[in-house]
Amino acid sequence: MLAPVRSLQFGAPGMLHDLMSRHRAAILEQCLRQLKSDYPERSEAELMDGLPGFLDGAIVRLQDDCAATNGGGQLPSSAESATARHGLERRRQGFDMASVVRDYTLIAEVVSGLAIEHGEAPAPREFQLLTRCIDEAIKSAVESYRLEERSFEARERAEYLGQLAHELRNAVSTALMGFEMIQRSRLGGDGHTADVVRRALRESAQLINQTLAETRLSSGVIVERERLLVAGLFEEVVAAAFPEREIALDLDVAPGLEVVGDQRLLLSTLSNLVQNAIKFSADQQRVVLRARANGDQVYMEIEDRCGGLPEGVCERMFQPFVQQSPDRRGVGLGLSIARRAIEAHGGTIDVRNMPGVGCVFSVSIPRGC
Secondary structure, eight states, rough: OOOOOOEEEOOTTHHHHHHHHHHHHHHHHHHHHHHHHOOTTSSSHHHTTTTTHHHHHHHHHHHHHTTTTTTSSOOHHHHHHHHHHHHHOOOHHOOOHHHHHHHHHHHHHHHHHHHHHHTTTTTHHHHHHHHHHHHHHHHHHHHHHHHHHHHHHHHHHHHHHHHHHHHHHHHHHHHHHHHHHHHHHHTTTSSSHHHHHHHHHHHHHHHHHHHOOOOOOTOOOOOOOEEEHHHHHHHHHHHHOOOTOOEEEEEEOOOOOEEEHHHHHHHHHHHHHHHHHHHSSSSTOOOOOOOOEETEEEEEEEOSSOOOOOOOOOTTTTSSTOOOOOOOEEEEEEEEHHHHHHHHOEEEEEEEEEETEEEEEEHHHHHHO
């Protein structure tokens, strides 16, 4: 048998802040329960950061209005600070902006539910003021979230430029020293010193190409479309690569296989994948480049012999500045740029782990017309 529902009685002004004060702990507990259900991997401290401060500020605001000491409907400064901190922390914790809005609307839902549960109906003006408080909280939290987002992007860009300059300086310095040694000793162009120079210059070219690709993607340049032979793309990548430690590159591409795409972006992507495969493969191993068609998709794969990936690494490899090896060459943006370039073609890129053997990076893009 269902329990009888209490009839709502509109109360005198002041009922809402009294309800919220009496049931403060229950309100926060219900909010936490819902947030834990939505984000079970998060700690209670993360989920509730700033929310108790907002609730207390909203109660004070309603009390002030009841006493006719403040008619503006704005939150106290302490509550504004709490909501601003809440937005900033949500961004740092990796939540999306929609979750910030949801946090405050959740409080309104819980308060409304408590009013129904206890058969109390506060005056409409009080609900309007609570709504105004929530609007102000959302505005403050979202502005703080966006400010932190812009600050993070600026720091990320500065870090990228600093690492890029460092890597370019190292490569160019190596090339210059090698060239000076060749000049002084009159060495030929086929010795080990010449190999060092060639490698340094190719590293410089790869860094520059990677930067140009990232700049095009960030500036919103429309992807150029032209019909390309996949074998031609792979051959160009292999010709520009600098294999080391007796690592061989094998091509397995169907003759005549074509794809419609942006040549520079695709070359940058494949070059990053091939150089990573060379970098992480064991000595005297083979890196395989293969491509095939399946329906309206073209699949391009780079298979290495890195020995396999640690658990959990696959999910993080395409994040900016993530590097998985003690060898810190590069700026850690190659895979992030590669993913953006392939997604700009309407395709996908992922990695398949082969424990104890290596891994396979797979690129899938539409064949085009």
